Amino acid sequence: MRIRDLYDSPKPTISFEFFPPKDDAAIAKLFADTVPGLKALNPAFISVTYGAGGSTRGATTQIVQRLRDQCGIESMPHLTCVGSTQQMLADFLDEILKLGFENVLALRGDPPKDQLTFQATAGGFGNATDLIRFIRTKSTIGIGAACYPEGHVEARCKHDDWDFAADKVAAGAEFLITQLFYDWSDFLDMEDYLRNKKNVKVPIIPGILPFLNAAQIKRFTSLCGSKLPSPIFKKIEQCAHDDESVRQLGVEVCTEICAKLMNRVAGFHFYCLNRVPSSAQVLHNLGLA
Numbered sequence: 001m002r003i004r005d006l007y008d009s010p011k012p013t014i015s016f017e018f019f020p021p022k023d024d025a026a027i028a029k030l031f032a033d034t035v036p037g038l039k040a041l042n043p044a045f046i047s048v049t050y051g052a053g054g055s056t057r058g059a060t061t062q063i064v065q066r067l068r069d070q071c072g073i074e075s076m077p078h079l080t081c082v083g084s085t086q087q088m089l090a091d092f093l094d095e096i097l098k099l100g101f102e103n104v105l106a107l108r109g110d111p112p113k114d115q116l117t118f119q120a121t122a123g124g125f126g127n128a129t130d131l132i133r134f135i136r137t138k139s140t141i142g143i144g145a146a147c148y149p150e151g152h153v154e155a156r157c158k159h160d161d162w163d164f165a166a167d168k169v170a171a172g173a174e175f176l177i178t179q180l181f182y183d184w185s186d187f188l189d190m191e192d193y194l195r196n197k198k199n200v201k202v203p204i205i206p207g208i209l210p211f212l213n214a215a216q217i218k219r220f221t222s223l224c225g226s227k228l229p230s231p232i233f234k235k236i237e238q239c240a241h242d243d244e245s246v247r248q249l250g251v252e253v254c255t256e257i258c259a260k261l262m263n264r265v266a267g268f269h270f271y272c273l274n275r276v277p278s279s280a281q282v283l284h285n286l287g288l289a
């Protein structure tokens with residue numbers, strides 16, 4: 001099933017993102033606890049991240065297969081440029097096509113921890129647009145891509161980065177999923193620019209991350225260049241010593257963001273961090289569970 005077609009539903013299309021756990025025991029726990037909890041929320045699909053240079057390639061493939069074949073959930077692997085040559089990317093693409101997958105999320109990817117800035121691998125690609133063009137020369141598979149309401153952390157300015165998002169669509173991306181954000185007006189500004197100045201017609205889906213604790217969300221927003229609006233930051237600081245209070249605040253903040261955008265967007269993609277409760281609470285709050 002093409003994920004682009006799922007966004008034609010009259011109701012918001014709900015999806016989640018997993019990252020491959022580090023060992024077999026953690027994968028077993030994922031399928032014993034997390035997957036049943038999220039399946040009860042009736043997701044349209046689940047995407048699964050792909051480590052630098054294919055470092056989680058086997059686990060990614062295993063998880064997307066099990067989600068689809070054993071759990072009956074449409075699934076989509078990620079594919080990134082980091083540490084990968086064109087041949088490595090082509091091999092993974094061939095593998096998922098042979099397994100019958102119809103969609104891939106094409107990303108440049110973040111620099112490895114030992115690199116301050118992204119460096120293209122010799123024989124690889126330096127950006128997602130080139131990766132998308134490459135995939136399109138190999139297959140008619142459905143392609144999703146990323147966009148950044150506040151601009152990518154490495155971009156000169158957000159408008160340059162929004163232009164790159166439009167380039168991804170021109171190259172073949174059929175839908176865009178945003179980086180996490182906590183000021184819904186940033187999403188509206190980007191959407192207006194892409195729709196009215198760049199004539200982008202594909203679905204633009206908010207990426208929603210209900211944060212779990214203070215240290216985590218400070219780290220995440222610092223790494224990706226997103227901001228915590230002052231009122232939210234102050235509330236996090238006030239309860240930073242109590243993870244459950246911070247988690248509940250994350251639910252409240254994300255519920256408000258989704259409520260503000262629900263009549264404008266085709267769906268929401270939850271960065272659930274391989275957990276159920278916060279995403280489930282947001283969806284219940286919105287009447288979407």
